[in-house]
């Protein structure tokens with residue numbers, strides 16, 4: 001790192017990081033087109049934009065994972081060598097991704113001090129002192145000090161993410177980059193995250209906060225920068241912009257309102273789960289979804305919602321209980337059984353499953369539907385396949401040059417849209433969606449919700465498992481709350497978010513009284 005004396009006087013005193021004129025192209029795709037961006041001392045600076053707008057690419061330039069074609073980055077006026085992760089780290093730029101980079105078999109304290117253990121003059125590690133310092137550090141940023149002695153592998157993904165933030169704090173971070181930290185958290189856990197982020201801000205850290213959950217920005221962000229098509233379109237104090245204004249700046253036009261519309265819910269049951277237990281957390285779940293109905297499932301981490309989805313998908317074997325599709329009991333031991341039973345499944349944690357990165361969008365769309373796209377049962381109808389992909393690209397606003405583009409070159413959110421489109425190709429009769437709009441932008445979220453309504457209108461039984469309260473409330477005819485591995489409460493459309501949260505955390509006394517049996521359908 002070299003000192004750029006000339007640039008120092010131009011910086012406002014509280015400027016921590018300054019990126020100027022950053023451009024980056026991948027082949028013909030201009031991902032960044034002359035981006036200027038800055039972070040000030042002790043602020044939370046939200047970075048938002050549609051899928052493919054260039055947010056991750058900008059982060060890669062700041063953290064040194066990749067080298068910009070042009071432009072420079074300075075921290076406290078000192079130039080940061082481009083394309084060098086160690087130079088960025090040394091300058092105090094630290095990135096926390098959704099998938100925590102921690103050692104599962106070590107304790108939290110050991111992870112926090114990995115590679116810089118507290119030792120007396122090259123002697124053995126001073127464990128007691130290390131634990132005490134770790135506990136103090138956790139407390140300083142608002143986490144439970146007891147966590148210091150817990151093994152990381154025993155923590156939830158959300159808790160692990162908070163430990164990654166603590167780790168950055170322990171290594172004297174100046175600029176902390178949080179890449180969609182709330183995407184994997186239920187609303188209840190987001191409060192803890194916000195507490196930690198505020199403590200970091202109060203300690204003078206500049207936080208770059210990437211999120212597609214625009215409604216949370218008013219609570220946490222001081223400033224917001226909106227990107228579109230590789231450029232910054234606005235950078236303003238959060239107090240000057242409404243959520244709607246931000247969304248419209250992101251898409252460069254007016255936001256469509258998704259109308260619920262008329263829909264008839266049949267009395268015939270599409271899918272039924274009876275006394276199902278699976279994995280550690282799912283103990284005894286009972287639920288039904290009628291044909292044409294959308295049922296939302298909400299629960300905090302550890303409530304069993306993830307296990308429910310995985311049991312329906314056949315990746316987690318059921319220990320007891322039954323799954324019935326259109327009143328027929330089924331044995332689902334693997335995803336193929338689940339698909340054969342007519343369940344179209346959009347699993348959570350899609351980043352690690354389901355995409356063939358070096359294959360085209362069209363391949364990734366049609367891979368599970370070869371008979372559907374074949375003529376006479378064996379000749380692949382490439383025109384039909386391409387048309388279907390183009391239709392999905394238009395409907396879900398997939399930002400990609402062509403259907404032939406390898407999916408690996410798309411932004412994370414655009415890859416998610418293609419995985420979702422794959423589940424909708426053949427108009428499924430039962431659709432299970434886990435976190436359907438995780439990682440996708442606000443415009444696409446509306447489109448996804450519209451598609452879900454359309455499928456239900458055509459008679460599909462839809463189960464939506466989501467930690468996004470807004471999504472649960474928008475989509476669901478009924479909302480089921482899971483607690484301790486079972487359905488603990490049931491509400492009708494229009495229920496307040498506060499009551500859903502209270503029921504999920506067991507604070508609502510009457511929660512268990514609104515049971516499945518009492519529901520009247522209209």
Ligand SMILES: Nc1ncnc2c1ncn2[C@@H]1O[C@H](COP(=O)(O)OP(=O)(O)OP(=O)(O)O)[C@@H](O)[C@H]1O
Pocket residue numbers: 026027029030031049050051052053054055056057058399408409410411412413414439
């Ligand atoms: N390795 C790559 N090869 C080709 N194109 C790429 C590559 N990485 C990114 N791009 C393109 O650069 C553009 C910006 O992508 P980027 O991942 O920065 O978007 P994003 O704003 O982070 O989106 P998301 O919200 O979906 O994560 C997209 O058009 C993307 O397809």
